[in-house]
Amino acid sequence: MRIALDGRYIQDHFPGIGRYTYELARHLPPLAPEIEFLLLRNPGAPNSRFALDGILAGPNVREVPVQATPFGLRQQWELRRTLGRQAVHLYHSPYYLMPYALPCKTVATIHDLIPSRFPGSLPQPRLAPVYSALVRLCARRADHLIVDSDATLADLAHDGLSARTGATRVYLGVEPRFGPQPPDEVARHLARAGLAGPYVLYLGINKPHKNLLALLRAWAQVAAPLRQEHTLALAGHQDARYTEGHDLVESLGLGESVRFVGGVSEADLPLLYAGATCFVFPSLYEGFGLPILEALACGAPVACSNVSSMPEVAGDAALLFDPTSEGEIAAALTRLLTDEALRGRLAERGRAQARAFTWERTAAETLGVYRRLLSRGA
DSSP: OEEEEEGGGOSTTOHHHHHHHHHHHHHHHHHOTTSEEEEEEOTTSOOSSOOOHHHHTSTTEEEEEOOOOTTSTTHHHHHHHHHHHTTOSEEEESSSOSOSSOSSEEEEEOOOOHHHHOGGGSSSGGGHHHHHHHHHHHHHHSSEEEESSHHHHHHHHHTTOSTTTOEEEOOOOOOTTSSOOOHHHHHHHHHHHTOOSOEEEEESOOOGGGOHHHHHHHHHHSOHHHHHHOEEEEESOOOTTOOHHHHHHHHTTOGGGEEEEEOOOTTTHHHHHHHOSEEEEOOSOOSSOHHHHHHHHTTOOEEEESSTTHHHHHTTSEEEEOTTOHHHHHHHHHHHHHOHHHHHHHHHHHHHHHTTOOHHHHHHHHHHHHHHHHTTOO
């Protein structure tokens, strides 16, 4: 049996999807030694985050180079020829951009429906109808879909995208390195990062659906003494198209109480989570919400939105708020910053909640999807 995993997404341009694909590539082969896994790779794609040597050294893993990028038309014929020559039985695309006519069974992962729900967050918003059409084409052509949450499963059903192929919810996981960190290492990292005092952490990009403007307005409603004691640290890649956050900080007079941290290295992420007084995630929509899970695993008390997939990830281990209500966001932050006992209870619950989400489980349930699909025959 031969299964191809599209590893072209293991690259710098796809940090979240790259992580998902990388963890599948790490954990699937040991679970099924009787299956040969082909990892499709574009040799020219920049990859500074994910080490592949250990994966490719596996006895049932083989790298297959392809030149086509996920965004190019060339993949429609190059991957068809490549998979045919390799006699592949099943191909798994970790994204909806994929070859749509293949000589084998096809599984595709649709992480969210941002193209239709929040077109302004797309790299080229004017092409939102094209992105939405590609999601629909993926749903029609794949033999089965995988989604990250029950919320996305419901979104697919609402939009009529899962009726023909069927879809399975497979939760994502969190790496063991996300956990309580040695205090001295946390202190050294915070000193290097210029976060000398207590801080509230947000991690993620600054796209519109992440709702950062509401977070800033909510932060302005938090009592001034709390804002003087704590910094709101906004970490993660900044999309240059969206500068409103910087302007709002200035107009609200938030000054030194807000810090734009920027990108954070993979090695430093657990330290940043572990050092936070609390973690806040006000997104309007998530297919899963991996930063919530990472923060819980590291013992950071969490306050997050009560919409889409986020309550599934947080369980009873976080304060939930309506992300459209700046007053609710401010009230949740105030509770966490003033109630040390609550922070302790949430930190304990959070670590327990995170233990239920492992990449080993993600890979095992994904393998179950493969086996069920292949058992149906050609």
